[in-house]
Amino acid sequence: MKDRALSTWKRWTKSRKTEDTAGNDVCPRCGRKIYASRTTARDIALAILCSVLLLAIAVPVVWATEQWMERQSQRVLDHMMIWREPIESWNQ
Secondary structure (H helix, E strand, O other), X not given: OHHHHHHHHHHHHOOHHHHHHHHOOEOOOOOOEOOOOOOOHHHHHHXXXXXXXXXXXXXXXXXXXXXXXXXXXXXXXXXXXXXXXXXXXXXX
């Protein structure tokens, strides 16, 4: 029972490098093994999902920020204008 639990633990915690090293290529210049992990379909699907989620959040935030900035700039310009009395009323 103890050996079975230990072998299961080793199998679960085994690093991916040991799995990927068997199929990796060798550098043509120096002859060293290249330890690049392979992209799996799960990694691609996760990247696509995260990208869509990021865009779904970022696009409305950018739009709302742009609208807010437009309203604030109008408010600032409205406050900057000084009320002036019409010239005709100066002589009265």
